[in-house]
Amino acid sequence: MIDETVKEMPSSATVPGRFDAYGGRYVPETLMAALQELEVAYADAQRDPAFASELSTLLHHYAGRPTPLYFASRLTESLGGAKIYLKREDLLHTGAHKINNCLGQGLLARRMGKRRIIAETGAGQHGVATATVCALFGMECIVYMGQEDMRRQELNVYRMRLLGAEVRGVSAGSATLKDAINEAMRDWVVNVRTTHYLLGSVLGAHPYPTMVRNFHRVIGIEARQQMLEMEGRLPNAVLACVGGGSNAIGAFYEFIPDKNVRLIGVEAGGRGSALGDHAARFQGGSPGVLQGTYSYVLQDDAGQISNTHSVSAGLDYASVGPEHAALHDSGRAEYVSASDDAALQATVRLARTEGILPALESAHAVAEAVRIAPAMDRNDILLINVSGRGDKDMGILARELKLQGA
Amino acid sequence: MAIHFHNQPGLVVYLTIGDPDLATSKRIALAAIDAGADVLELGVPFSDPLADGPVIQRASERAVHNGTSMEDVLALASSLRKERPSVGLVIFSYLNPILRMGMESFAAAAEKAGVDAVLVTDLTVEESEEYRAALRKHRLQPIFLAAPTSPDDRLARIAEVSEGFIYAISRVGITGAQQQVAGDARELVTRLRRYTKLPIALGFGISNAAHVAVVAEYADAAVVGSAIVALIEQSSAQEAPTAVGKFIAALRTPVASKSAVS
Numbered sequence: 001m002i003d004e005t006v007k008e009m010p011s012s013a014t015v016p017g018r019f020d021a022y023g024g025r026y027v028p029e030t031l032m033a034a035l036q037e038l039e040v041a042y043a044d045a046q047r048d049p050a051f052a053s054e055l056s057t058l059l060h061h062y063a064g065r066p067t068p069l070y071f072a073s074r075l076t077e078s079l080g081g082a083k084i085y086l087k088r089e090d091l092l093h094t095g096a097h098k099i100n101n102c103l104g105q106g107l108l109a110r111r112m113g114k115r116r117i118i119a120e121t122g123a124g125q126h127g128v129a130t131a132t133v134c135a136l137f138g139m140e141c142i143v144y145m146g147q148e149d150m151r152r153q154e155l156n157v158y159r160m161r162l163l164g165a166e167v168r169g170v171s172a173g174s175a176t177l178k179d180a181i182n183e184a185m186r187d188w189v190v191n192v193r194t195t196h197y198l199l200g201s202v203l204g205a206h207p208y209p210t211m212v213r214n215f216h217r218v219i220g221i222e223a224r225q226q227m228l229e230m231e232g233r234l235p236n237a238v239l240a241c242v243g244g245g246s247n248a249i250g251a252f253y254e255f256i257p258d259k260n261v262r263l264i265g266v267e268a269g270g271r272g273s274a275l276g277d278h279a280a281r282f283q284g285g286s287p288g289v290l291q292g293t294y295s296y297v298l299q300d301d302a303g304q305i306s307n308t309h310s311v312s313a314g315l316d317y318a319s320v321g322p323e324h325a326a327l328h329d330s331g332r333a334e335y336v337s338a339s340d341d342a343a344l345q346a347t348v349r350l351a352r353t354e355g356i357l358p359a360l361e362s363a364h365a366v367a368e369a370v371r372i373a374p375a376m377d378r379n380d381i382l383l384i385n386v387s388g389r390g391d392k393d394m395g396i397l398a399r400e401l402k403l404q405g406a
Numbered sequence: 407m408a409i410h411f412h413n414q415p416g417l418v419v420y421l422t423i424g425d426p427d428l429a430t431s432k433r434i435a436l437a438a439i440d441a442g443a444d445v446l447e448l449g450v451p452f453s454d455p456l457a458d459g460p461v462i463q464r465a466s467e468r469a470v471h472n473g474t475s476m477e478d479v480l481a482l483a484s485s486l487r488k489e490r491p492s493v494g495l496v497i498f499s500y501l502n503p504i505l506r507m508g509m510e511s512f513a514a515a516a517e518k519a520g521v522d523a524v525l526v527t528d529l530t531v532e533e534s535e536e537y538r539a540a541l542r543k544h545r546l547q548p549i550f551l552a553a554p555t556s557p558d559d560r561l562a563r564i565a566e567v568s569e570g571f572i573y574a575i576s577r578v579g580i581t582g583a584q585q586q587v588a589g590d591a592r593e594l595v596t597r598l599r600r601y602t603k604l605p606i607a608l609g610f611g612i613s614n615a616a617h618v619a620v621v622a623e624y625a626d627a628a629v630v631g632s633a634i635v636a637l638i639e640q641s642s643a644q645e646a647p648t649a650v651g652k653f654i655a656a657l658r659t660p661v662a663s664k665s666a667v668s
């Protein structure tokens with residue numbers, strides 16, 4: 001039932017590193033050679049069937065791909081509208097989609113002979129996935145993490161340290177993801193000759209947004225196929241939360257040519273619409289350059305980057321992947337936001353109707369589905385990418401939901 | 407206008423404008439010029455200075471916190487231009503504050519303020535076409551960074567599009583004072599000379615007279631930044647201009663230089 005005639009190439013494939021006006025490479029000169037080296041190594045790996053085969057073996061036997069597509073019947077029933085399907089990235093090894101990218105970049109770092117790996121992390125899921133891959137490949141691992149995020153995602157700090165990574169707290173700015181990226185980039189500038197920066201989302205300078213997206217494309221490739229097998233047709237909409245945008249672009253990409261499939265990215269609406277109270281870049285932001293790329297940025301009139309807020313550390317970031325900026329401007333994807341409260345409520349609802357505890361990040365996508373499903377037809381289909389599981393959030397959930405302990 | 411180094415070696419002084427406050431920045435700038443700085447790099451504070459070490463990060467944070475904007479920095483440039491007509495004035499910024507103002511509005515305002523040149527830390531030659539066109543239109547010189555990690559083909563491109571001087575980064579790293587001038591530096595300057603006749607200023611980690619003397623052996627000018635910003639941090643607003651003036655005057659005193667090379 002798929003209509004092949006409406007397919008067209010994604011708009012972004014033209015200039016390398018550019019997604020219409022967005023993307024590019026805005027870094028200190030010291031990093032240029034390393035970015036070019038990475039670009040060449042990645043292009044070389046892409047042409048090497050051995051690379052693809054090793055990666056797919058690891059994704060299958062180590063990380064647990066393919067992940068299931070699951071029909072959430074009780075959630076669907078409780079909402080009384082569109083059928084809801086969940087792409088279960090939460091079931092992957094380490095508990096989130098992040099491992100897809102980490103295995104890919106880990107293999108690449110090994111090809112480049114770089115045995116010192118640095119990474120930033122917000123929710124800690126990318127840090128855990130990086131620490132995991134470094135343990136697997138026997139590499140040195142240093143993870144930068146904002147001190148505020150270390151506090152609210154403490155379990156993941158323990159996990160990273162257990163895995164042998166060094167976690168370095170960052171106290172600058174709002175002590176969250178943006179500040180961790182600044183510090184990781186400084187480390188990279190100093191140690192660029194020996195170090196690979198394993199960036200965790202579709203952010204930063206070219207080739208990162210393209211490369212990280214490609215490592216996550218598997219999400220949408222599987223989901224599209226599974227959807228066709230289970231329902232014989234494509235969903236009406238694909239929903240995913242958008243921090244930097246890696247799980248969302250991974251879920252969306254394969255559906256871009258399917259013009260009848262809505263692509264809905266859900267940003268963090270936080271606690272209000274004032275600058276500083278949310279991370280909804282497509283609502284309060286405007287184009288600018290932050291940390292290597294040109295995209296939508298939350299900033300003030302002087303071009304200073306704003307602080308952000310979200311209950312979920314992984315969405316708490318002032319900019320967004322440049323490919324999303326292009327998809328936004330072209331209208332191919334829609335971007336909405338879900339508040340802290342809506343995400344918390346969606347977490348509880350999914351846990352109690354399906355026995356699935358989503359990450360607070362992923363819960364933003366669930367919240368939007370909860371909002372729009374009731375008004376939709378019972379034959380409509382919503383596909384939610386559940387990017388990760390919520391175990392890491394138990395501390396926040398216990399506090400916010402006033403759960404009783406021992 | 408155009409940058410000139412009146413002394414050998416030339417001295418380029420970086421200041422984070424607005425730290426501790428605008429009025430003090432102006433007094434420090436005048437003291438720096440009067441103590442022998444040929445060129446001032448007026449640093450526009452930015453919330454996310456990812457190429458800077460802790461000293462300039464802290465200065466930037468203080469200056470952002472007290473609301474120092476690009477307009478403020480340009481206004482300061484304008485008053486320095488009036489009071490010290492022959493000093494070289496470079497706006498030193500991250501890209502976003504310039505984008506926010508608009509490339510054309512920025513260039514027009516900088517020209518009007520009497521600025522000579524512009525250096526943008528996170529803008530490399532590849533992404534600079536529109537920027538260079540705006541600067542050219544307003545007779546501003548684009549200065550680019552060259553790094554020890556830049557291969558020869560990049561150095562050639564950097565040399566081709568730079569005007570005024572080329573800022574050679576003395577070592578692989580972020581800004582911050584160092585014990586010694588890195589061995590990377592001499593090699594980079596030697597490589598750069600193959601592609602340019604422009605003066606080469608060497609910076610990152612230059613913090614005392616011994617360093618300046620070493621730099622003078624093979625480069626045309628030394629850039630001193632973090633050491634001065636640190637001195638400002640340690641001084642009261644009252645004392646800072648005098649302290650900076652004294653520090654700069656001492657940078658050209660002859661010293662036994664060889665020991666400072668790593």
Ligand SMILES: Cc1ncc(COP(=O)(O)O)c(C=O)c1O
Binds near residue numbers: 097201245313315388
């Ligand atoms: C489970 C989960 N989902 C989503 C995100 C947000 O990142 P992205 O937008 O790149 O998918 C994170 C980041 O930490 C995460 O841990």
